[in-house]
Amino acid sequence: MSLSQGRRQFLKLMGVAGGGLILGLPLTGCNTKPYPFTEKNQWQPDAFLQFSEQGDVRFFLPQAEMGQGVTMGLATLIAEELDMNPAEIQITHAGVHKDYVAPAMGAQITGGSSSIRVRYEAIRQSAATAKFLLLQAASQQLQVPVGELTLSQGQVHYSDQTAPMANFVAIAARLSLPEPEQVVLKDSKDFQWIGHDRGPRIDALAKVTGTAEFGIDVDIPGLKRAALKRCPVIGGKVKSFETHGAEAQPGVLKILTIDNGVAVLADHYWQARKALNLIEVVWDFPQLVQVSSSDIEQLLTEGLKREGEEAFTQGQGAEGLTAARKTLKARYQVPYVAHATMEPMNCVVHLQGQRGELWVPTQAPDVAQAIMSEHSGIDRDKIQVHSTYLGGGFGRRGFHDFVAEATQIAKLSGEPVQLIWNREDDTQNDYYRPAAMADFEAGLDTNGQLQSWTVKRAGPNVLPYMFDEAMGAVLPDFLPQPMVEWASKRGYGIFDGWTVDSSSIEGLYEDYTIEHKEVRHVTVDPGLRCGFWRAVGHSFSGFFAESFMDELATLAGEDPLTFRLRHLDDNPRLKHVLSLAAEKAGWGAPKPGRFLGLAAVASFQSYVAEVAEVSVDNGQIKVHKVTCAVDCGRVVNPDMVRTQMEGGIIYGLTAALYSEITLKNGAVEQGNFHDYPMLRMLESPDIDVHMVDSEEPPTGVGEPGLPPIAPAVANAVFAATAQRLRRLPLKLA
Amino acid sequence: MISFQLNGVTVTTDVPEDTPLLWVIREHFRLTGAKFGCGMGLCGACTMHFNGSAVRTCVLPISAVADGEITTIEGLGQAQSLHIVQQAWITHNVPQCGYCQPGQIMSASALLSANPNPTDEDIDSFMSGNVCRCGTYPRIKQAIHAAAEAQKNRVVLFDPVQGEGVTT
Ligand code: FES
Ligand code: FES
Numbered sequence: 001m002s003l004s005q006g007r008r009q010f011l012k013l014m015g016v017a018g019g020g021l022i023l024g025l026p027l028t029g030c031n032t033k034p035y036p037f038t039e040k041n042q043w044q045p046d047a048f049l050q051f052s053e054q055g056d057v058r059f060f061l062p063q064a065e066m067g068q069g070v071t072m073g074l075a076t077l078i079a080e081e082l083d084m085n086p087a088e089i090q091i092t093h094a095g096v097h098k099d100y101v102a103p104a105m106g107a108q109i110t111g112g113s114s115s116i117r118v119r120y121e122a123i124r125q126s127a128a129t130a131k132f133l134l135l136q137a138a139s140q141q142l143q144v145p146v147g148e149l150t151l152s153q154g155q156v157h158y159s160d161q162t163a164p165m166a167n168f169v170a171i172a173a174r175l176s177l178p179e180p181e182q183v184v185l186k187d188s189k190d191f192q193w194i195g196h197d198r199g200p201r202i203d204a205l206a207k208v209t210g211t212a213e214f215g216i217d218v219d220i221p222g223l224k225r226a227a228l229k230r231c232p233v234i235g236g237k238v239k240s241f242e243t244h245g246a247e248a249q250p251g252v253l254k255i256l257t258i259d260n261g262v263a264v265l266a267d268h269y270w271q272a273r274k275a276l277n278l279i280e281v282v283w284d285f286p287q288l289v290q291v292s293s294s295d296i297e298q299l300l301t302e303g304l305k306r307e308g309e310e311a312f313t314q315g316q317g318a319e320g321l322t323a324a325r326k327t328l329k330a331r332y333q334v335p336y337v338a339h340a341t342m343e344p345m346n347c348v349v350h351l352q353g354q355r356g357e358l359w360v361p362t363q364a365p366d367v368a369q370a371i372m373s374e375h376s377g378i379d380r381d382k383i384q385v386h387s388t389y390l391g392g393g394f395g396r397r398g399f400h401d402f403v404a405e406a407t408q409i410a411k412l413s414g415e416p417v418q419l420i421w422n423r424e425d426d427t428q429n430d431y432y433r434p435a436a437m438a439d440f441e442a443g444l445d446t447n448g449q450l451q452s453w454t455v456k457r458a459g460p461n462v463l464p465y466m467f468d469e470a471m472g473a474v475l476p477d478f479l480p481q482p483m484v485e486w487a488s489k490r491g492y493g494i495f496d497g498w499t500v501d502s503s504s505i506e507g508l509y510e511d512y513t514i515e516h517k518e519v520r521h522v523t524v525d526p527g528l529r530c531g532f533w534r535a536v537g538h539s540f541s542g543f544f545a546e547s548f549m550d551e552l553a554t555l556a557g558e559d560p561l562t563f564r565l566r567h568l569d570d571n572p573r574l575k576h577v578l579s580l581a582a583e584k585a586g587w588g589a590p591k592p593g594r595f596l597g598l599a600a601v602a603s604f605q606s607y608v609a610e611v612a613e614v615s616v617d618n619g620q621i622k623v624h625k626v627t628c629a630v631d632c633g634r635v636v637n638p639d640m641v642r643t644q645m646e647g648g649i650i651y652g653l654t655a656a657l658y659s660e661i662t663l664k665n666g667a668v669e670q671g672n673f674h675d676y677p678m679l680r681m682l683e684s685p686d687i688d689v690h691m692v693d694s695e696e697p698p699t700g701v702g703e704p705g706l707p708p709i710a711p712a713v714a715n716a717v718f719a720a721t722a723q724r725l726r727r728l729p730l731k732l733a
Numbered sequence: 734m735i736s737f738q739l740n741g742v743t744v745t746t747d748v749p750e751d752t753p754l755l756w757v758i759r760e761h762f763r764l765t766g767a768k769f770g771c772g773m774g775l776c777g778a779c780t781m782h783f784n785g786s787a788v789r790t791c792v793l794p795i796s797a798v799a800d801g802e803i804t805t806i807e808g809l810g811q812a813q814s815l816h817i818v819q820q821a822w823i824t825h826n827v828p829q830c831g832y833c834q835p836g837q838i839m840s841a842s843a844l845l846s847a848n849p850n851p852t853d854e855d856i857d858s859f860m861s862g863n864v865c866r867c868g869t870y871p872r873i874k875q876a877i878h879a880a881a882e883a884q885k886n887r888v889v890l891f892d893p894v895q896g897e898g899v900t901t
Contacts, residue, residue, distance in 0.1 A: 067830030067867045200823045205893055207831030208819040210766020210806035214832060217765035225760075250749065268748075270756040342770055342778060342832040342866040391768070391832030392866050423771045639826050643872070647829055650868025673775040673864060680861040684870035 035060070036095025036384060043173035045133065047099035048126045049078070055154050055166030057082065060094040062102070062119070064110035064363045065203060066393030067647070068702040069640035072201040073116050074123050076636055080193045081127035081186055083152035087202050093387035096366045096380075107473050108366040111398055111532060113604035113700025116636055120698050121185075128183045130172075137171035138163065188634070188695070197639045203389070215361035215388045216420060218348045224253060224415045225269040227276045227422070228405055230261040233666035234429055234529060235286035238262055246275040253415070255279070258408040265413050269420055288527040289666035293335075296526045296663065300333070300437040303458035303524035311500040312509060312519040320452035320516025324443020328555050331439050332544040333727040336432040336661040338668075338676065339533060343391020344426040345402040349409075350416040351376055356383045361390040363397040370472030371400045375407035394651070395532030399431045399469050424671040431531025432661055434460040436540050438508065440548045448556040450567055452516040455508045455544075460525035461501035462532055503532070507541030507707065511574055511602055512549070512567040528663060534651055535703040538603040542707025543656075543714065543728060546599035550715045551724060560598060560715065561587055574602050576692060577629040578609040584690055585611035585627035594624060597716025599708035606704035607631040607692075610649065613685075614716035619732045623653060623685045623713055628705065630689065633696035641701050642689040648705025649687055654679040656710035658729050735799045739764075740808025750796035755779040757795050758805060766806035766835045770864065777863030780836040781805050787843035789862070806835035809842060812893055818842045820890035821880035829867035837863045841877050850881055 035047060037060065044050040050058040059078055063070045071091055079086035094100045100108050103118045131151050138156045139146040148158050155162040188194070206212035231237070238257050246264060247255050251271035256263045262281055266272035321327055348359040349372065356378045362368045365385040373380045390397055406419035421429070436459035443452040500521045509519050533539055553563035561582050568575035578600040582588075590596045593615055600609035613625040628645045635641055658677045662669045670676035714725050723732060736745040739762060748757055753772075758764050758781070767790060770778030774789040781790050782804040810816035815823075818841050828834045837860070844851055844859045851859070856874050865873070883890050 065830075067828075069829070200891070201826050201828070203831065204823045204826065204828050205812055207828035207834050208815070208822045208838060209810065209812055210764075210835045211812070212831050213765075214768070216769060217759075219763065219765075268756065268760050270748075270752050270760075340866060342776070342830065342864070343768065344770075390830060392830045394866075420769070422769075423773070643826060643829060643869075646871055647868040650870065651866070672773050673771050674773070678776075678864045678866060679868075679870075680864060681870045681873065682857045682861040684868075687871050 033097065033381075035097055035099070037092055043169050045130050046126050047094070047097060048123060049130050051130065051169045051172070053166055053169050055164055055169070056090055057084070057088070058090040058092055060092050060100075062094045062100040062108070063115040064387065064390055064393060064397070066110070066363065066390035066397070068115075068644060069201055069637060070110070070115045071203050072640055073636050074119060075202055076193045077120065077123045078127040080191060081124050082131055083192070084154055085199065086193060087199055088154070089202070091202070095387070096369050096385045101366070107364055107470055109364045109398060110393070111363055111395060113606065113702045113704060115700065117605065117697070117699045120636075124185050125180070125183065128185050129178065132178050132183050133172040133175050134165055134168050136175055137168035141168060141171055194636050195634065195638070197637065201640065212389050214343055214391045215348070215359060216343055216346045216391070218359040218388065218418065220348065220350060220416055222416050223348065223418055224265050224267060224413070225272050226263050226265045226406065226409050226417050226419045227269065227272040228258070228261045228263045228409070228419065228425070229276050229279055229281055230425070230429060231283045231285065232428070233283075233285050233289045235288060236260070237284040239282040239284045241279055241281040244278040244280065246278040249275040249278070254413050256409055256412045258405060258412065260405070263405075263409045265409060265415060265417065273422070285666065291526050291528070291666050292664050293662040296435055299524050299526055300435065300458045303522040304437060304439050304456060306522050308456055308458070308520040308522035309500055310518075311505045311521045312517065315516035317516060317518035318452070318454045321441060321443045321454065323445075324452055325446050326555060327441060327443045328551060329439065329441045330548055330551055330726060331437065332547065333437045334435060334540040334543065335659070335728065336435045336528060337533065337655055337659040338427050338430040338432055338661050338670070339392070339394045339396035340427065340676065340678065341390070341392030341394060341396050344421040344423055345396075346418065346420045347403050347406050348416065348418045349403070349406040351378065351407075351410050354378060354382055357386065358383060358403065359386045359388060360400075360403060361388045361397060362400065363390070363393050363395070364470070364473070367398070367470050367473040368400045368403050371403045372407045374472050375404050376411055394534040395536070396430065398466070399531050401429065423673070427671050427676050428668040431465060431529050433533030433539055434462060434504070434530045438544050440544065442548070442552055444552070444556055448558060450512065450514045450552060453509060453512070453514045454518040456520040456522065457505055457508060458522040458524045459504065460530050461504050461523055462530050462536065463501040463503065465530050466532070503537040505541070506537035507601065507603060508545055511545070511571055511600070512564070513570045514567065534648065535603060535706040538601060538703070538707040539652070539655070542599065542601040542603070543710040546601060546708065546711030547714050547724070547726065550597070550711070550718065559588070564600065571602065573607045573631045574600050574609070577607045577631050580690055580692065581609035581611050581627050581629035584629065584688065585613070587611060595716045595720035597712045597714065597719055599711035599715060601704070601707035603704045603707050605699040606701060608645070608704045608708055610708040610712045612709065612712035612716045614713060614720060616717060616720045616732065621657065621713065621717055621730060621732065622683070625686045625688065626709065626712070628687065628689045629692065630701065630704065631692035631694055632701050632704070633694050633698040635691055635694070636698055638691060641691055644701040645689045645705040646687045648703060649709045650679055650684060652706035652709035653685070653713070656713050656728055656730055657683075660729055735795055737798045737800060738802040740804055746795065748795055751794045754781070754790040754793045754795055754798055754803070758790065758803070764805050764807050768832055768835060770833065770836075775864070776833070776836075777840060778833050778836040780839040780863065782839060782843055785843070785846065787840045806839060809839065815891065815893070816842055817884050817890065818845065818876070818880045821876040821883065823891045825872045825876040825879060827869050827872045827876050829869055833863060833865045833867070837865065837873055841873065841880070844877065845881060845884065849884060851877060
């Protein structure tokens, strides 16, 4: 049997007998397409792992590394089963292949804090299967019963002898596959790596020496650099343009008109950028030109007057309010915000006749591939995607407008092209976190217990934009392009009829035990495009619901902690982190001049509570310290959990204190860090993270640290000033 | 023709005088450790040392560095010869996405050579020109203190071969 037959059989067995989803393999089990980066003379038992006869272990990383630590996380799982140091595992960003599709995602998407949650079992199973086969092979070769063999540190151990694992790779490659139940995963009590911090994250060395390759660092022979001038209003088209001599500038190769702008292609980026400044374009403005921020406020306010669609009802719904002893109403609001990844959008496109290559920092390589296919006319199958490290993702890199642009420039010019956005391009052409406005009304009974909770949210939905983006990747190859386009442009039509986008309402109502609940939704989309932004709906709903909860505690005349705890009997994990954070922060006894606020939010199946220690001087809010407690089930890498809590808190704090994208005549008014500021070292609080020791299945941490921070700070500001701030960014009157 | 020292080696270039140093280093000399973040001197991703001081190279015309000394992250320390700041960054798990980190490290190493014992306030004011969107500030602060301490006591914090600290 050849290596490839062996692999097919492996997949078939795993796919069928193992219940494909467990391994993340397609249920058909039969794999006909080779893996993108398989090397000759290597044993690749499945999509994830490859062994060389020299004993090297290579992991094809199926998720995007955007800082969240997934490389370390998944390598730790492999290392645990193979009993080796994760630092010794070689990492290759997986290309596009159906076997890399994240379970329950439908496409190769990294998002929703899902990587560890959905791959915890599958990756361990993969490594344990490889170990099983290596030991079988060793048993045959050494004539020692398999039960007397162990594998660790790349060595097979038996009685008092050892032999390198490498000796058995060739034989293992020819073995038939075990039944999945023959493969036993390590018992958690024997874990050496999972749950321990035994070394730094494995991508750290490359990242501190400047050798980690990001999209912007990619260089290939003959590469030309492009800069693009777009309409100040997203979606505008070129009517006409004057070059003012741009074509004669040094290094300039071509000036090209594409769908959404005029591009300069040059030998070097700075040449392209400088020449681009000379070009003047007359634009055909889209409808969005009629919208300014004051209109958006107006549209949302009007929207809330509508009845909206029912999204969730429990008990008597809004009727429940009639029996309340005291009621409270409040309106909350957030603006559009941008992702501002540190690395601006960029990619390298190389078209070669009927084939193509794409180097791209992306959260969804298969979606990127489909978009390049759409704009080049090259079959998806013939496009090789090389993922790189991402200089931040936060949801932005699930969208690939920049790949569409670069592909068009490459197609028109016939050159290999790197398109680099500048900061202004990036801030002004984002897929923004939707603006949103919500009306809450809740009622207390005679015991001060919450008996009803109603909320109506107005704002745009993300799903139609995602649908538009990803359609090409999830529809079968054989559909003609016009059909894909038709289907994707139907986004709003399809979704609005039959469902409320869950990301528009998530987090508005779930966490507390309240008898009557009603959630309604009014879709109001002013036309600025939207996308997934760190913590998605929870990024605003956490602020709304947890600030309102504080208002209700005040109405009940009760401490915000005890008031919350009384309503969390059905949510023990959230209750626990809330108590833990409060205890660690010294709740109830703030330092002189400091004020505490707390909030707790369950999101992405993780539970996080935060206490913010704040002072207010001359109307300036300063956050000194944040105490965080997190329950994310079993912790794989404790320090990665801490870093993600820190990162989520600081990202959320930037939004809470500063971020607001505004429109004037359809154009985004912010451009760079002077008018769209980021939290800096000076303003950064000390952060103290506590993890719950848990045996529950692991869940994600990339997003859940964010939702509690804005309300925790707002609640502390209320404690300090008695001002209730109901919109972000927080500004004192 | 402009010539300068790049990581200890004399180099020359004939790019137009207004070309920012960042793009010359990245595209002509193909050292891509320094990053482009804002192009306006607002984020520090492009930080290098110019005659030993931290400078934002996205706004520094190449003409300004004629006959000067430029050090990039590649010249500060490589995998087998890590600068103490890079070591501290590893042991404190500072990098997340890593994009801002070459700039952070160039700033931090310039700070430590000017001020071997910085206080929290010194760090706050010196490092606030470097943005980190992933929120690594608390760890950067700890790592700078650790590097300062290690420098004083001549301690190696991280050796990639050993995978851990060894005292010299
Ligand atoms: S890129 Fe130079 S300071 Fe931002
Ligand atoms: S580590 Fe990602 S921007 Fe700093």
